[in-house]
Amino acid sequence: MTIETALSALSALLGDRLSTAANVRDQHGTSEAHYLPAPPDAVAFARSTEDVADILRICHAEDCPVVAYGTGTSLEGQHLAIKGGISLDLSQMNKxxxxxxxxxxxxxxxxxxxxxxxxxxxxxxxxxxxxxxxxxxxxxxxxxxxxxxxxxxxxxxxxxxxxxxxxxxxxxxxxxxxxxxxxxxxxxxxxxxxxxxxxxxxxxxxxxxxxxIPEAVSAATCRFDSIEDAVNTVILTIQSGIPMARIELVDEQMVTGFNAYSGTQLPEKPHLFLEFHGSDAGVKEQAEAFGAIAEDFGATGFDWAESTEARNALWKMRHSGHYATGTLSPGKRTMATDVCVPISHLAEAVVLAQTERDRLGLLAPIVGHVGDGNFHCGVRCDPNEPEEMARVAELSGILADCALRLGGTVSGEHGIGIGKMKYMDAEHGPLLASMRAIKTALDPKGILNPGKLLPPGNR
Amino acid sequence: MTIETALSALSALLGDRLSTAANVRDQHGTSEAHYLPAPPDAVAFARSTEDVADILRICHAEDCPVVAYGTGTSLEGQHLAIKGGISLDLSQMNKxxxxxxxxxxxxxxxxxxxxxxxxxxxxxxxxxxxxxxxxxxxxxxxxxxxxxxxxxxxxxxxxxxxxxxxxxxxxxxxxxxxxxxxxxxxxxxxxxxxxxxxxxxxxxxxxxxxxxIPEAVSAATCRFDSIEDAVNTVILTIQSGIPMARIELVDEQMVTGFNAYSGTQLPEKPHLFLEFHGSDAGVKEQAEAFGAIAEDFGATGFDWAESTEARNALWKMRHSGHYATGTLSPGKRTMATDVCVPISHLAEAVVLAQTERDRLGLLAPIVGHVGDGNFHCGVRCDPNEPEEMARVAELSGILADCALRLGGTVSGEHGIGIGKMKYMDAEHGPLLASMRAIKTALDPKGILNPGKLLPPGNR
Structure with a gap:
């Protein structure tokens, strides 16, 4: 019962769909975030549910860790093989x-x-x-x-x-x-x-x-003098029940990143990126209702993206956030915070993030799916610099504490993986024991993505 | 470790908030559906989360079954104490x-x-x-x-x-x-x-x-010559993306029941009961879009309920369905089927229900939350008549098989309780073993609502 015996059985099953090549293992053990590489012992490529069942039967018999792999874009190290074993690559199951x-x-x-x-x-x-x-x-x-x-x-x-x-x-x-x-x-x-x-x-x-697909889609950007004004616009928009399709916060550091990465010339101020979906009349009504709120908070520079091309360019820029932060400090990595709070507390949380980021001397653009109360600091850091990583951990901890104090959660969408395990006890308390009991009931040998999500401990 | 020792400990804890009076036990062991009474050994009235924790600690130590009780309106016997023990009445926790x-x-x-x-x-x-x-x-x-x-x-x-x-x-x-x-x-x-x-x-x-609360609310009823026409109207309405707030099917037997129970004089034909929520313009737009579809399927007799009073009367009538069926055959009970299917298969399922109901000689008004693909036959029956109950079970089984064949579920909203356990294996297959493993992990002594939801068996 070893990883080695598992690999021979898997090799017999899969032939050249089991790879132990260094470049393949490295690719599956690398993260887009700040985590150090953790390659698996081998990569198994599955083509069907039955393949996956056969692979798991072998790994179960041999106590071999199995880490699922899709595109490797997870941000909390979920796909890293920190306990060795196989990376189960599902990318060929793409129909x-x-x-x-x-x-x-x-x-x-x-x-x-x-x-x-x-x-x-x-x-x-x-x-x-x-x-x-x-x-x-x-x-x-x-x-x-x-x-x-x-x-x-x-x-x-x-x-x-x-x-x-x-x-x-x-x-x-x-x-x-x-x-x-x-x-x-x-x-x-x-x-x-x-x-x-x-x-x-x-x-x-x-x-x-x-x-x-909605009859009408319209997107826009606008800017504010302060991040509070931008966030207060979001809060009132959501509380007013305007059915926003997207409402994204982009702070001035992130704008600098976008300009550098995408060649845009947005003024370096806090922005909201918006999208409205509905009937022609509905979109117009929503945009007007939003505009009235935003103007009360001093929004200027409304830039409308009506064509599909203009909208695609806008969202391509927004989606490049993770990579655009890279232009701000080449050579460093990005640790993304991910708290999510009730909408009424969003301004407090975002302002705290900005204040603490600056106090700690960290470069950390803020972007957020703020209509949900969710935002990220993309903290630039060097995992090999312990002093810097201590400041990064301090910011992350401050935001986690803040989210829990405000009735929110330490992760809105990135998940736990390796990086947020340290907050699980604070968020879930005695409920952690129930999660562990379920894990043990469904995976008694602990072969599925070991070392993730549930922190070590007794409860 | 007996129910008896549990009751003495609970009595010491709760004083007169533990009742063994026959009328209290009977009230907690009675169902609005067709299930035979199953009173608990005692009823414990909780006033706080801490009360519930104290009660469960005792019942856990003494292996005493605990059945939660709210209003006793569950339709699959969920609140019946079929294994004895206590009914844990939460109705005083009403803040x-x-x-x-x-x-x-x-x-x-x-x-x-x-x-x-x-x-x-x-x-x-x-x-x-x-x-x-x-x-x-x-x-x-x-x-x-x-x-x-x-x-x-x-x-x-x-x-x-x-x-x-x-x-x-x-x-x-x-x-x-x-x-x-x-x-x-x-x-x-x-x-x-x-x-x-x-x-x-x-x-x-x-x-x-x-x-x-939406700016505008409007409700209406309309009628059709056939149940297929009514259901096909629903299918096209949902597929068109009209954001119905309510769209309810009422067949001719149910109309007869409503007329008898509520003193209305609706024509005895299949009806749809509708509600629209939105802005003034939005509700008008939705109602027109719905009307155009319905008229294509021969809808007539549109009756609009614009005032709050008229709407309340309409939905009070609809909500009386369970009791109104009682007027159709006094002395009998109601066994409610509850299948839910993908919307595209709704007409097939409803027509099968009506055909089989008639073939089996059962009185069973059909009502449904048809926008979700969910409908009920309120089958009138006498639990003490084995031959009739066999026909009731046959209809229920036919509909369960039909729902699963069409990609649906045996219960849209009533749950499993006692009555739908027999279909759990057909719907869930090997997944049942995982559900059992979770039950064992979280309630190893099996004191929480024993004999419900998970059928006896090995998987």
Whole structure:
């Protein structure tokens, strides 16, 4: 019962779909965030649910860790093989299996990416709304309960997955949920798997809800003299019930990054990036209602992106945030904070983030899906500089404490992985013991993504 | 370790808040559905989360079954004490603890009823949307993942609960979720408890989302020559993306019941009962779009309820469905089917229900939250007549098979309780073993609502 014996059995099963090549292992063990590389002992490429079941049966028998891999864009090290074992690469399971326009749903394999599903849906008049920025795989997005810019209108992966096929630790194939819009038949295993970060099962098929492409879409940017003005505009907009499709905060440091990365010339002030969806009349009504609120808080420089091209350019720029921060301090990495608070406390949290960032002398552009109360500091740092990393950890801890004090959560959408485990006890307390009991019940040998999500400890 | 020793300890703890009076036990062991009475050995009245924790600690130590009780309106026997033990009555925990308009949420105790919360919210301009018809308790609604007439627009309890306080089998108090709109911090214990029917924990506090009262509300009824025409109207309405606030099917048998119970004189034809929410312009637009579809399917007799009084009368009539069926065959009971199918298959399922009902010679008015693909046959029956109950079971089985064949679920909103356990294996297959593992992990002694939700068996 060793990783070595597992690899021989897997090699016999998969042939050249099991790779121990250094470059393949390195690629699967590298993070876009600040985490140090942690390559697996081998990478197994699955092509079907049955492949995944066969692989898990072997790993279960041999006590070999299994870490699911989609696109490697997770930001808390979820896909790193910190305990060795195999990286289970699902990127070849990338077929849209079924599109059912009359029920507004699609069935996809886990390696299908957000951009791919929307490209394949283009002729149908429908789209899949969840948009975390990265061109992530839908399996990975479900596993981390991802959301992003459109969650304020359409919800997160939590609200947009109807059913899953998954393989449990011992290789058992299970199906959760149905194609019906609701159900009351027993424990909600779909939602238990969503956000479980590959620690309870490997998602091999997803039934997702689709949305009709709105009759009218309009996007805009505007700027403010202070971040409080921008955030107070957001708070009042949400409280007024304006059904924003997107409402994103971008602080002045992030604007500097965008200008450097995307060649834009936005004034270096706090901005809101907006999108309105609806009928022609509805979009006009929403934009006017928003504009009235924003002007009360001193918004200027409204720049409307009416054409599809202009909108795509706007959101491409916004989605480049993670990479654009890189231009601000080449050679460093990005540690992203991810707190989410009740909307009424958003200004307090954002202002604290900016104040503490400056006090700690950190470069950390702030961007946020602020309609949900969720924002990130993209803290630039060098993982090999302990003193700097201590300041980074201090900022992260201050924001986590702040979020919990305000009734919020330490992670709105990035998940726990390795990086946020230290806050799990503070957020969940005695509930952690129940999470551990479930983990033990469903994965008694602890082979699924070991060392993630649940911190070591007794409760 | 007996129920008897548990009752002495509980009596010492609770004094006269532990009752063994026959009338109290009988009231807690009686169902509005067709189930035979199953009174508990005693009824414990809790007034706080700490009370519930103390009670569970005793019951856990003494292996005494605990069945949560809110209003006793569950329809699958969820609150019946089929294994004896105590009924844990939460109806005195009926305070709205906090209303936070700026975050559109409220914190309530589990005994707060749907009508009570909306009465207490009246001055705020907000309302709690989930409306199962019965004046159920919010704790019970969460425990059975209830929904009802407005779920088509606002979602079910699944979408409307942000956070819970619950007491686990051993008396541990846990808190799930936060006041933030989204979170990615570990297993989704909120959704695991929602729909768990008191088998994993006792809900003692709920943080629920509120909605702004729409600027305009308009309701209407219209009728059709055939049930297919009514259902096809629904299908096209939903597929067109008209954001119906309610769209309810009422068949001709149900109309007969309403006329007898409510003194109305509706023509005995299939009806749709409708409600539109939005701005003045939005409601007008929605109503026109719906009207155009309905007229294509031969709708006639549009009757608009514009005033609050007229709307209340309309929905009071609709909500009386369960009782109105009683007028059709006094002395009998009602067994409600509850399948939910993808909207594209709704006509097939409803027509099958009507055909099979008639073939089996059963009186069973059909009503449904058809915008969700969910409908009920309120099958009138006498539980002491085995031959009739066999026909009732046949109809129920035919509809369950049909729902699963069409990609749906055997219960849209009533839950499993005792009555739908027989379909759990067909709907969930190997996933049942995972549900059992979770039950064992969180309630190893099996004291929480034993004999419900999970059927006996090995997987």
């Amino acid at each position: 849209v299996l079924d599109v059912v326009p009359e029920d507004m749903l699609a069935v996809v394999q886990p390696g299908v990416t957000r951009e791919q599903i929307n490209a394949e849906l283009r002729a149908t008049g429908m789209f899949f709304p969840v948009d975390p920025g990265a061109n992530a795989s839908l399996g990975g997005m479900a596993a981390t309960r991802a959301s992003g810019t459109t969650a304020v209108r359409y919800g997160t992966m939590r609200e947009n997955v109807l059913a899953l096929t998954a393989v449990l630790a011992d290789g058992t194939i299970v199906e959760t949920g149905t194609r019906a819009r609701k159900s009351s038949t027993g424990y909600d295993m779909t939602h238990l798997l969503i956000g479980s970060e590959g620690t309870l099962g490997i998602i091999t098929e997803l039934t997702v809800k689709l949305q009709g | 709205v603890l906090d209303v936070v308009p700026e975050d559109m949420l409220a914190v309530v105790q589990p005994g707060v009823t749907r009508e009570q919360i909306n009465a207490e919210l009246r001055a705020t301009g907000m309302f709690f949307p989930v409306d199962p018809g019965a004046n159920a308790s919010l704790g019970g609604m969460a425990a059975t993942r209830a929904s009802g007439t407005t779920a088509v627009r606002y979602g079910t309890m699944r979408e409307n609960v942000l956070a819970l306080t619950a007491v686990l089998a051993d008396g541990t108090i846990v808190e799930t979720g936060t006041r933030a709109r989204k979170s990615s911090t570990g297993y989704d214990m909120t959704h695991l408890l929602i729909g768990s029917e008191g088998t994993l924990g006792i809900i003692t506090e709920l943080t629920v989302k509120l909605q702004g």
